[in-house]
Amino acid sequence: MQRIGSLVPLLPLLVKGIGVTLLLAGLSIGFGFVFGLLLGSLYAWCGRLVRSLLFLLVTIVRGVPVVVQVFAVFFVLPAYGIKFSAVTSAAIALTLFASFTIMEIVRGGIEAVPRAQFQAALSLGFSNIGAMTTVVLPQAMRSMTPSLVNQAVFMVKATSVVSLFGVTEFLYVAKEQIERTLMGFEIMAIVWVAYTLICYPLTALGRWSEARLKVRGQTALASAGL
Amino acid sequence: MIEIVALQKSYGTRRIIDGISLSVPKGTVCGVLGPSGSGKSTLLRCVNFLEPYEVGEIRIDGELVGYAEHGGRSRVRRPRREIARMRSECSMVFQQFNLFSHMTALENVAVALVKVRSLPRTVARERAAGLIDKVGLSARKDAYPAFLSGGEQQRVAIARALAMEPKVLLLDEVTSALDPERAAEVLDVIAALAREGMTMIMVTHQVHFAREVCQNIVFMDEGQVVESGPPGMLLTPSTERLRGFLRHLRLT
Numbered sequence: 001m002q003r004i005g006s007l008v009p010l011l012p013l014l015v016k017g018i019g020v021t022l023l024l025a026g027l028s029i030g031f032g033f034v035f036g037l038l039l040g041s042l043y044a045w046c047g048r049l050v051r052s053l054l055f056l057l058v059t060i061v062r063g064v065p066v067v068v069q070v071f072a073v074f075f076v077l078p079a080y081g082i083k084f085s086a087v088t089s090a091a092i093a094l095t096l097f098a099s100f101t102i103m104e105i106v107r108g109g110i111e112a113v114p115r116a117q118f119q120a121a122l123s124l125g126f127s128n129i130g131a132m133t134t135v136v137l138p139q140a141m142r143s144m145t146p147s148l149v150n151q152a153v154f155m156v157k158a159t160s161v162v163s164l165f166g167v168t169e170f171l172y173v174a175k176e177q178i179e180r181t182l183m184g185f186e187i188m189a190i191v192w193v194a195y196t197l198i199c200y201p202l203t204a205l206g207r208w209s210e211a212r213l214k215v216r217g218q219t220a221l222a223s224a225g226l
Numbered sequence: 227m228i229e230i231v232a233l234q235k236s237y238g239t240r241r242i243i244d245g246i247s248l249s250v251p252k253g254t255v256c257g258v259l260g261p262s263g264s265g266k267s268t269l270l271r272c273v274n275f276l277e278p279y280e281v282g283e284i285r286i287d288g289e290l291v292g293y294a295e296h297g298g299r300s301r302v303r304r305p306r307r308e309i310a311r312m313r314s315e316c317s318m319v320f321q322q323f324n325l326f327s328h329m330t331a332l333e334n335v336a337v338a339l340v341k342v343r344s345l346p347r348t349v350a351r352e353r354a355a356g357l358i359d360k361v362g363l364s365a366r367k368d369a370y371p372a373f374l375s376g377g378e379q380q381r382v383a384i385a386r387a388l389a390m391e392p393k394v395l396l397l398d399e400v401t402s403a404l405d406p407e408r409a410a411e412v413l414d415v416i417a418a419l420a421r422e423g424m425t426m427i428m429v430t431h432q433v434h435f436a437r438e439v440c441q442n443i444v445f446m447d448e449g450q451v452v453e454s455g456p457p458g459m460l461l462t463p464s465t466e467r468l469r470g471f472l473r474h475l476r477l478t
Contacts, residue, residue, distance in 0.1 A: 114324075117327075123276060124338040125310045127307075128306070130342070213328075
């Protein structure tokens with residue numbers, strides 16, 4: 001009991017760490033979503049040249065562990081005179097990773113919407129962009145939602161890799177405190193519970209939006225023409 | 227209203243439309259018949275400029291579709307904005323309906339009024355409700371396409387096309403995906419439009435219906451007009467090709 005009591009003074013530190021984790025996750029998910037949406041639309045849009053370029057980038061970014069990408073931003077960019085703070089570097093690296101993964105999700109979502117939908121919009125006088133934003137993307141969102149939620153949860157967890165580079169996010173703070181207090185079991189329990197508490201609402205949000213999109217749109221049965 | 231002169235369209239080396247000329251006066255209905263792959267749908271898609279064409283001219287109300295007027299040899303595309311405007315003036319109805327599946331029937335009809343014509347939402351909804359009523363679906367206006375029958379979906383699609391108050395309506399085998407009863411619902415709507423004097427080009431396999439509503443019939447094969455004339459020509463075809471085609475239709 002006394003051991004648990006001695007955890008209490010650590011809490012403010014841990015909460016601060018959670019703050020940094022949430023900041024990194026929020027930034028990388030937010031910007032990753034925006035860039036991913038742009039890149040994915042670009043891919044669906046453009047000719048062969050842009051496609052091959054994007055495909056190359058996706059292959060490079062996705063074929064490498066997140067740690068290595070973070071490593072690159074932390075150490076390779078400064079070598080060329082581009083210097084950022086630790087948190088900014090981490091945010092950049094994670095956003096890069098998120099953007100290209102989300103781009104793939106968006107591309108798949110857009111390609112799953114029948115081309116006829118796009119053309120029906122054009123024939124009503126929509127511009128290309130108008131047809132995309134009013135007709136194609138809302139329908140693509142339906143099939144994209146589960147993967148996007150997955151990606152968001154993954155990004156929350158992926159932020160932990162930057163602890164290796166001395167960014168004082170949640171896991172880094174926790175490890176520091178374990179070394180100082182030697183209460184590994186208790187602190188890791190807190191870490192476990194905290195990550196779960198952050199990720200659960202995301203999953204719940206995903207389920208909710210999925211259900212909502214389904215009611216507004218069509219069920220699997222109905223789309224099969226039954 | 228619509229003048230097509232020596233139209234040609236190819237995909238790669240395959241020529242889909244091979245020199246078609248066609249004239250549809252205002253307020254008349256032109257029926258286009260022909261076997262699958264004869265270029266009927268492509269013809270409609272060219273008129274809507276969903277497909278660019280290489281040679282020839284399509285004019286609606288004297289305006290050249292898709293390309294700027296020019297004196298020289300090379301064609302220049304019209305600005306996107308103009309292409310979009312011209313598309314909205316000759317609305318298309320598709321074989322597979324292509325209703326926007328994330329919108330209700332009413333929203334499907336209203337959306338282009340808001341986003342393309344920039345009408346206020348309330349005005350657009352009111353006009354859309356009027357059109358939904360016209361195709362006999364007021365009771366179903368808040369249903370999503372997945373919950374509408376094929377015939378109902380196609381009638382909504384027609385209402386959606388009419389919402390833009392087009393000069394011309396292009397109908398691409400609008401009843402081919404429907405059973406005879408559902409098809410009849412849709413044909414009633416089209417017949418009513420024809421009586422109101424809507425100018426239409428109708429690609430169809432419904433020979434009897436075509437004879438009833440069309441002033442002109444065009445029979446296409448392999449990208450060319452084989453025979454054209456008043457609907458009576460379907461009773462006394464002068465080419466062996468059309469005679470054969472009609473014989474097969476009667477058998478099925």
